[in-house]
Amino acid sequence: MNIGALIIGDELLSGKRQDQHFNHLQSVLAQRGLELSWTIMVGDEPEQLERFLGLSLSTKDLVFSFGGIGATPDDRTRQTVARVANVDLEPHPQATAEIEAQYGEQAYPNRILMGHLPVGSRIIPNTINRVPGFSFDDHHFMPGFPEMAWPMIVWVLDNLYPELRNLSPQDEQIIFVPHGRESDLLPVMMKIVENYPALRFSSLPHMGETPHIELSLRGHTEQINEAMALLKSAIEHANLRWTTQLDK
Numbered sequence: 001m002n003i004g005a006l007i008i009g010d011e012l013l014s015g016k017r018q019d020q021h022f023n024h025l026q027s028v029l030a031q032r033g034l035e036l037s038w039t040i041m042v043g044d045e046p047e048q049l050e051r052f053l054g055l056s057l058s059t060k061d062l063v064f065s066f067g068g069i070g071a072t073p074d075d076r077t078r079q080t081v082a083r084v085a086n087v088d089l090e091p092h093p094q095a096t097a098e099i100e101a102q103y104g105e106q107a108y109p110n111r112i113l114m115g116h117l118p119v120g121s122r123i124i125p126n127t128i129n130r131v132p133g134f135s136f137d138d139h140h141f142m143p144g145f146p147e148m149a150w151p152m153i154v155w156v157l158d159n160l161y162p163e164l165r166n167l168s169p170q171d172e173q174i175i176f177v178p179h180g181r182e183s184d185l186l187p188v189m190m191k192i193v194e195n196y197p198a199l200r201f202s203s204l205p206h207m208g209e210t211p212h213i214e215l216s217l218r219g220h221t222e223q224i225n226e227a228m229a230l231l232k233s234a235i236e237h238a239n240l241r242w243t244t245q246l247d248k
Helices: 010-014 021-030 046-057 077-085 093-107 111-115 146-160 182-195 221-237
Strands: 003-008 038-042 062-066 089-091 116-118 122-124 133-136 139-142 171-178 200-206 212-219
Touching (some): 003 021, 003 046, 010 038, 021 062, 021 146, 038 046, 046 077, 062 146, 077 133, 077 139, 089 093, 093 111, 111 116, 116 133, 122 139, 133 146, 139 146, 171 221, 182 200, 182 212, 182 221, 212 221
Antiparallel strands (some): 089 116, 133 139, 171 212, 200 212
């Protein structure tokens, strides 16, 4: 199962606020041996929001979405999910009960709107003010406030995906090629990607006082060892050297 994140809000794109969700979500997932496959940051503009929610909802990915589920005119996530999924937006009995329990008569006429959810949604408990987030299929929509959203991440993983663990590559090997050029090693890189599709390969060139290439292989140890042997041989054949620790 791929895991994605949607981070929503004009204030993030304009620089009025700095996103905090990406790093925190990475940390929470890492504790379970999981990692993100993709992240999208999008503003509140309706067409853009519909575009990216449409893309996300068309997948079977597990997605955490932050922001845009309030009741103000710039909060459009609930409405857009309903439109993309072609379902109605209706008062959700559990969400309504939670908001009424928190605010009583003051829930009306405005706060209660946050309990209008796409038909088929399930609520995500909010430990701060009882205004819930919601799940739609494997998409989980939370407020933009970290103090509300972050406990929801844990609740979703613990209650809806308790067995989802240890999907990240279990091993990684890194070597460095001082003064190397990626073009010198492109044929062996392509061969490794073709012969070992289950491995995650990366090549990161670095500038500076000691220009070098950082080459990484992630996945099962046996395949890494085989692919790394090919890589090291090609490096030596190109009259270059490799090292596991870059000289400072």
